[in-house]
Amino acid sequence: MLYLVGLGLSDETDITVKGLEIVKKASRVYLEAYTSILLVDQSILEKYYGRSIVVADREMVESNSDEILRDAETVDVAFLVVGDPFGATTHTDLVLRARELSIPVQTVPNASIMSGIGATGLQLYNFGQTVSMVFFLENWRPASFYDRIKENRGIGLHTLVLLDIKVKEQSLENMARGRKIYEPPKYMTVGQCAQQMLEIEDEKQEGVYGPESLAVGAARVGGRTEKFVAGTLKQLCDADEALGPPLHSLVLLGRRAHELERDYTREFAIDKEIWNTIWNRDYGKQ
Amino acid sequence: MLYLVGLGLSDETDITVKGLEIVKKASRVYLEAYTSILLVDQSILEKYYGRSIVVADREMVESNSDEILRDAETVDVAFLVVGDPFGATTHTDLVLRARELSIPVQTVPNASIMSGIGATGLQLYNFGQTVSMVFFLENWRPASFYDRIKENRGIGLHTLVLLDIKVKEQSLENMARGRKIYEPPKYMTVGQCAQQMLEIEDEKQEGVYGPESLAVGAARVGGRTEKFVAGTLKQLCDADEALGPPLHSLVLLGRRAHELERDYTREFAIDKEIWNTIWNRDYGKQ
Numbered sequence: 001m002l003y004l005v006g007l008g009l010s011d012e013t014d015i016t017v018k019g020l021e022i023v024k025k026a027s028r029v030y031l032e033a034y035t036s037i038l039l040v041d042q043s044i045l046e047k048y049y050g051r052s053i054v055v056a057d058r059e060m061v062e063s064n065s066d067e068i069l070r071d072a073e074t075v076d077v078a079f080l081v082v083g084d085p086f087g088a089t090t091h092t093d094l095v096l097r098a099r100e101l102s103i104p105v106q107t108v109p110n111a112s113i114m115s116g117i118g119a120t121g122l123q124l125y126n127f128g129q130t131v132s133m134v135f136f137l138e139n140w141r142p143a144s145f146y147d148r149i150k151e152n153r154g155i156g157l158h159t160l161v162l163l164d165i166k167v168k169e170q171s172l173e174n175m176a177r178g179r180k181i182y183e184p185p186k187y188m189t190v191g192q193c194a195q196q197m198l199e200i201e202d203e204k205q206e207g208v209y210g211p212e213s214l215a216v217g218a219a220r221v222g223g224r225t226e227k228f229v230a231g232t233l234k235q236l237c238d239a240d241e242a243l244g245p246p247l248h249s250l251v252l253l254g255r256r257a258h259e260l261e262r263d264y265t266r267e268f269a270i271d272k273e274i275w276n277t278i279w280n281r282d283y284g285k286q
Numbered sequence: 287m288l289y290l291v292g293l294g295l296s297d298e299t300d301i302t303v304k305g306l307e308i309v310k311k312a313s314r315v316y317l318e319a320y321t322s323i324l325l326v327d328q329s330i331l332e333k334y335y336g337r338s339i340v341v342a343d344r345e346m347v348e349s350n351s352d353e354i355l356r357d358a359e360t361v362d363v364a365f366l367v368v369g370d371p372f373g374a375t376t377h378t379d380l381v382l383r384a385r386e387l388s389i390p391v392q393t394v395p396n397a398s399i400m401s402g403i404g405a406t407g408l409q410l411y412n413f414g415q416t417v418s419m420v421f422f423l424e425n426w427r428p429a430s431f432y433d434r435i436k437e438n439r440g441i442g443l444h445t446l447v448l449l450d451i452k453v454k455e456q457s458l459e460n461m462a463r464g465r466k467i468y469e470p471p472k473y474m475t476v477g478q479c480a481q482q483m484l485e486i487e488d489e490k491q492e493g494v495y496g497p498e499s500l501a502v503g504a505a506r507v508g509g510r511t512e513k514f515v516a517g518t519l520k521q522l523c524d525a526d527e528a529l530g531p532p533l534h535s536l537v538l539l540g541r542r543a544h545e546l547e548r549d550y551t552r553e554f555a556i557d558k559e560i561w562n563t564i565w566n567r568d569y570g571k572q
Contacts, residue, residue, distance in 0.1 A: 086404025
């Protein structure tokens with residue numbers, strides 16, 4: 001059996017009781033560690049589970065999944081995923097491959113950022129499609145998020161923006177020379193995200209959002225040090241210190257927001273007066 | 287401290303290790319049991335936790351929350367919610383009230399149907415806003431879901447439809463006579479939902495969807511007996527037997543669906559040929 005086990009969002013105790021029992025008994029345990037990360041180190045997980053873990057990088061999951069699935073018709077393999085197992089497309093691929101090999105699959109769901117973001121007080125019913133923001137490079141500034149946000153904003157909905165992480169990346173030079181030397185991990189911050197969003201609006205000029213659009217920055221959602229900062233996109237450009245360490249995400253508000261959402265999020269506002277003024281002017285509309 | 291603890295979607299072992307520790311130590315334990323239910327009885331939960339549980343009905347949570355929050359400045363109160371604590375508006379209310387009373391609040395996230403539905407193989411990125419479907423009465427057929435689905439379909443997105451449950455409801459007669467006699471619980475099925483959707487399309491005639499629109503019916507998501515049935519809305523009207531016992535939900539597909547989603551969901555199709563034909567005609571478009 002292949003078990004896809006969600007680990008939740010924060011630390012080693014966010015695994016479900018069901019998931020923990022599976023991990024303890026499985027013949028092999030893999031940890032997918034490139035679409036998201038927990039806030040604790042692998043060694044802490046291994047100690048807590050009483051098991052050693054093989055870290056599965058993108059290459060392994062996408063190109064060498066048969067190694068993960070080896071003998072899984074007869075032995076139990078646990079594939080651990082931060083958050084919920086179906087947060088990322090890659091895991092759908094793995095299940096499709098398991099089906100081809102007639103390997104049974106069972107999923108153990110867990111919290112995902114897509115539901116955990118409800119802790120901002122913004123209602124999950126009022127979210128449109130989720131988008132991703134990648135680190136811009138000098139000559140590569142993918143902006144497909146802009147059109148998606150335009151669609152959400154067009155119907156008054158919030159947008160959850162998931163922020164890029166770079167784990168086990170090689171520099172171009174090291175890649176060219178075939179040196180397996182990896183850069184330190186990089187996690188996009190709310191400030192970087194807000195900045196990139198404003199840059200693209202400046203380029204496109206379609207008025208999808210602007211420096212005064214309200215948003216909530218979120219850090220370490222679901223963790224003991226969870227932190228939210230609410231403000232305009234311009235204010236959030238400088239909110240990284242207040243938010244603290246990774247992982248960060250951002251929610252851009254839609255105009256259809258409800259007053260209960262206002263009351264809840266105002267508590268996190270950098271400047272409650274600015275928050276109220278802009279809210280009353282632009283939000284809470286059907 | 288007020289702890290909002292998510293229980294996940296299915297049985298007593300879906301609680302997280304962190305959540306279980308809190309429940310075991312809390313002074314009082316409440317279970318919110320009217321916006322969703324687990325697939326196991328309260329007695330099984332009580333035995334598993336080694337604790338007795340007070341079931342909090344809608345009236346208690348919405349009108350008598352101060353009883354739940356009593357002394358929570360000094361003692362720990364655990365408020366258990368099926369799925370994730372922030373799935374329903376009500377819990378935002380409870381937190382706002384706790385804030386007024388200066389009671390600290392901590393949330394323990396868990397799987398929600400809003401992320402668990404990813405087990406259908408439909409990508410969470412491709413979902414628009416979630417809608418609710420209530421049981422129609424003869425003279426009360428709330429159809430606001432229709433406009434929301436129209437918005438989602440307009441931009442090619444999937445729609446998760448959450449289905450009504452009726453727990454601890456009084457008949458009109460018993461209510462009028464002040465008799466605290468409650469009807470047996472009622473859970474909407476995928477068949478009832480598909481039927482009601484088609485009735486409203488028949489009335490409104492805006493072509494938002496039709497009998498040949500593709501959808502996936504889901505039962506007991508995240509549980510050991512999880513079951514998916516894919517087909518047209520017309521086919522799903524008769525799929526309740528295949529799906530089995532509650533809880534059910536439904537996803538109406540958007541045209542922007544990706545071929546990986548097609549390959550994954552086809553496995554659940556009532557008739558793979560019909561699924562393919564309609565898919566190729568109407569879906570997988572940008």
